[in-house]
Amino acid sequence: MDVDAKTGPDQITAPLVVQSRTFGAIAVIERNCPLCGHDNAGEPERAESFDVWTVRRCAKCGFVYTDKAFYGEHPPADVRLSQSRLSKFMRFRLHLLGRKQWDVLVEVWAQPGAVMDLGCRDAAWVEELSPAFVPYGIEPDPHLAEAAAQRLIERGGTCINGPIVGGLSMLEDGFFSAVLLRSRLQREVDPLGVLRETHRVLRPGGVALVKVPNFGALNRMIMGAKWCGLRYPGHINHFTENTLSKMGEKAGFSVHHGLTFTLPTSDTMYAAFKKAGGRSRRYSACRGG
Numbered sequence: 107m108d109v110d111a112k113t114g115p116d117q118i119t120a121p122l123v124v125q126s127r128t129f130g131a132i133a134v135i136e137r138n139c140p141l142c143g144h145d146n147a148g149e150p151e152r153a154e155s156f157d158v159w160t161v162r163r164c165a166k167c168g169f170v171y172t173d174k175a176f177y178g179e180h181p182p183a184d185v186r187l188s189q190s191r192l193s194k195f196m197r198f199r200l201h202l203l204g205r206k207q208w209d210v211l212v213e214v215w216a217q218p219g220a221v222m223d224l225g226c227r228d229a230a231w232v233e234e235l236s237p238a239f240v241p242y243g244i245e246p247d248p249h250l251a252e253a254a255a256q257r258l259i260e261r262g263g264t265c266i267n268g269p270i271v272g273g274l275s276m277l278e279d280g281f282f283s284a285v286l287l288r289s290r291l292q293r294e295v296d297p298l299g300v301l302r303e304t305h306r307v308l309r310p311g312g313v314a315l316v317k318v319p320n321f322g323a324l325n326r327m328i329m330g331a332k333w334c335g336l337r338y339p340g341h342i343n344h345f346t347e348n349t350l351s352k353m354g355e356k357a358g359f360s361v362h363h364g365l366t367f368t369l370p371t372s373d374t375m376y377a378a379f380k381k382a383g384g385r386s387r388r389y390s391a392c393r394g395g
């Protein structure tokens with residue numbers, strides 16, 4: 107077993123077994139920076155590290171990531187260390203400010219046509235979606251995929267039961283008007299690879315709509331390892347507005363934001379990644395904000 111080789115943007119290598127205080131003996135793969143491929147083993151551990159899940163900042167590009175990922179079909183349930191110091195009222199207000207409705211985002215940003223939801227769970231949200239869109243999904247969990255398929259087939263689409271990258275690789279080029287990555291990219295071993303496949307399956311002028319935890323949030327800076335956006339071992343990519351934009355551009359997209367897509371007071375952020383071509387459509391800062 108070659109345990110020295112690590113994952114980079116374009117490679118997945120053999121797993122090794124580590125002893126976790128929380129999960130016992132657990133198979134993991136080691137990772138280089140998922141944005142630029144740099145090996146940061148010599149960089150200091152950040153304060154967000156927990157148990158065997160070491161968080162590092164790439165010395166070359168600044169991306170913050172967990173340098174191991176769980177390996178296997180049945181990941182353990184995520185552990186959260188979060189303790190909010192904010193009042194219930196304040197959390198409610200921040201929630202209202204930051205949260206978006208996906209049916210509205212799709213209608214504002216996408217041309218009518220096929221919409222792919224990566225990790226669609228039971229696809230309940232499509233009941234609010236305009237009939238101008240035909241919803242599809244990829245879902246790794248077989249029970250959720252079955253529930254999603256019932257909803258999606260009714261609307262003219264379908265659900266693929268399987269891993270995200272494997273499911274994407276089955277799809278033809280240039281078919282979708284929009285691809286949704288709802289709280290997805292922070293969990294992917296190779297997020298750049300997922301975005302490149304997303305770019306391939308979008309038609310010219312198509313858009314990828316992304317939601318991830320906002321590592322640049324003020325609350326993260328206060329809470330450290332107890333920030334609500336950190337979950338172990340599920341969340342392994344920790345995006346700021348800057349590194350999310352860099353990754354979108356590296357995958358071939360132009361990056362757009364609405365007015366409230368990246369608030370420092372919100373624990374989550376959004377981005378619209380547009381594929382070049384298609385009918386010209388102007389995007390403005392007030393769109394979808």
Ligand SMILES: [Zn+2]
Binds near residue numbers: 142168
């Ligand atoms: Zn890097």
